[in-house]
Amino acid sequence: MTSGILVYAETSDSRIHPVSFELLGKAREIAEKLGLEVWSVIIGFDVKDRAKELIYYGADKVYVYDSEHLKDFNVLTYKDILVDLVKEIDPEIFLIGATPLGRSLAPRVAAALDTGLTADCTDLRVDEEGNLIQIRPAFTGNILAHIKTTSKPIMSTIRYKVMPMPKRDESRKGEIVIKNPPEKIDTRIKSLGRISKRTVNIADAEVIVSGGRGLKNKEDLKMLEELAKLLGGVLGVSRPLVDEGWIAKEHQVGFSGNTVKPKLYIACGISGSPQHLAGMRDSQIIVAINIDPSAPIFRHADYGVVGDLYEVVPKLISMIKRIKGVSGS
Ligand SMILES: Cc1cc2nc3c(=O)[nH]c(=O)nc-3n(C[C@H](O)[C@H](O)[C@H](O)COP(=O)(O)OP(=O)(O)OC[C@H]3O[C@@H](n4cnc5c(N)ncnc54)[C@H](O)[C@@H]3O)c2cc1C
Numbered sequence: 001m002t003s004g005i006l007v008y009a010e011t012s013d014s015r016i017h018p019v020s021f022e023l024l025g026k027a028r029e030i031a032e033k034l035g036l037e038v039w040s041v042i043i044g045f046d047v048k049d050r051a052k053e054l055i056y057y058g059a060d061k062v063y064v065y066d067s068e069h070l071k072d073f074n075v076l077t078y079k080d081i082l083v084d085l086v087k088e089i090d091p092e093i094f095l096i097g098a099t100p101l102g103r104s105l106a107p108r109v110a111a112a113l114d115t116g117l118t119a120d121c122t123d124l125r126v127d128e129e130g131n132l133i134q135i136r137p138a139f140t141g142n143i144l145a146h147i148k149t150t151s152k153p154i155m156s157t158i159r160y161k162v163m164p165m166p167k168r169d170e171s172r173k174g175e176i177v178i179k180n181p182p183e184k185i186d187t188r189i190k191s192l193g194r195i196s197k198r199t200v201n202i203a204d205a206e207v208i209v210s211g212g213r214g215l216k217n218k219e220d221l222k223m224l225e226e227l228a229k230l231l232g233g234v235l236g237v238s239r240p241l242v243d244e245g246w247i248a249k250e251h252q253v254g255f256s257g258n259t260v261k262p263k264l265y266i267a268c269g270i271s272g273s274p275q276h277l278a279g280m281r282d283s284q285i286i287v288a289i290n291i292d293p294s295a296p297i298f299r300h301a302d303y304g305v306v307g308d309l310y311e312v313v314p315k316l317i318s319m320i321k322r323i324k325g326v327s328g329s
Pocket of ligand 1: 140211212213214215237238239240252253254255256257258268269270271272273274275276279289290291292295307308309310
């Protein structure tokens with residue numbers, strides 16, 4: 001029997017997180033090199049109908065656990081399901097998105113299976129000998145570690161937006177296996193409801209205007225936000241601004257924040273540290289505004305403006321307003 005690569009399909013309100021499709025695309029590529037199948041597992045409520053989406057994005061077989069008591073993510077219940085499934089189907093490789101949910105689930109599954117886990121990978125490759133090489137930033141992003149695991153299954157979590165999104169192909173065929181969900185058990189974890197909703201989804205934004213330590217005070221973020229809004233985008237920041245408490249972490253771009261891949265990334269008063277670059281270097285077009293011509297960000301920018309952001313940004317805002325015919329320009 002052909003073995004496989006298992007991909008965990010993360011859901012929220014029965015919607016599949018796009019990182020799962022990215023992982024299926026990568027799994028397909030590796031599976032073809034290693035002669036494996038691509039399997040996926042989806043857990044939740046009302047998720048049965050979603051299984052075919054996973055096939056359209058590359059799965060050969062999808063295991064479905066669908067039950068009302070699985071509606072809300074419960075790390076212990078989900079962990080037990082995944083551990084039992086892995087023991088039953090014995091995949092060679094198991095991939096999980098490095099989302100907040102995946103980061104809490106994967107280590108528990110790996111520990112229960114007594115296998116290794118390479119967390120937060122940014123790429124996966126197959127070497128000449130057919131080994132899976134897991135690539136991830138190390139030493140705060142200054143080097144890229146290439147990791148080979150000898151335990152089985154090889155388990156990795158992979159960041160969102162680092163792998164290309166595969167094409168959705170409705171002509172793909174695959175098998176859907178409906179599994180009996182386990183009985184509801186008392187995990188002593190009770191969901192009391194959601195206390196907050198994300199206000200910004202920076203990872204999916206097409207335009208990001210980011211501010212760094214070149215900003216003199218918190219209020220000046222409003223100026224960058226205005227530019228972002230005019231361009232149909234969102235506000236990003238470098239980490240020191242989050243550490244200062246100026247803005248929520250969901251706006252942070254970089255190694256310990258979000259990985260982003262917008263069409264346009266405008267970095268204002270950001271020096272271009274390896275940790276910041278780790279989160280945005282794959283943006284399609286990078287524009288840097290910085291007073292220091294030797295700032296490292298200019299080495300990665302498609303367009304650079306050597307200048308004071310307090311002069312350049314207001315000019316950009318009034319130019320765009322003029323072009324758009326917005327009053328106040
Ligand atoms: C474990 C670890 C994880 C980290 N994770 C992240 C992360 O996820 N994201 C992140 O961003 N950082 C991260 N960092 C921090 C990182 O090392 C840098 O300290 C940080 O990115 C620097 O932010 P900055 O570019 O805004 O500030 P600075 O490096 O201080 O740069 C400010 C820039 O603004 C320019 N400037 C000043 N005034 C103006 C002006 N008026 N107009 C235009 N330009 C001006 C300056 O020339 C300078 O280049 C991490 C660090 C560690 C150790």
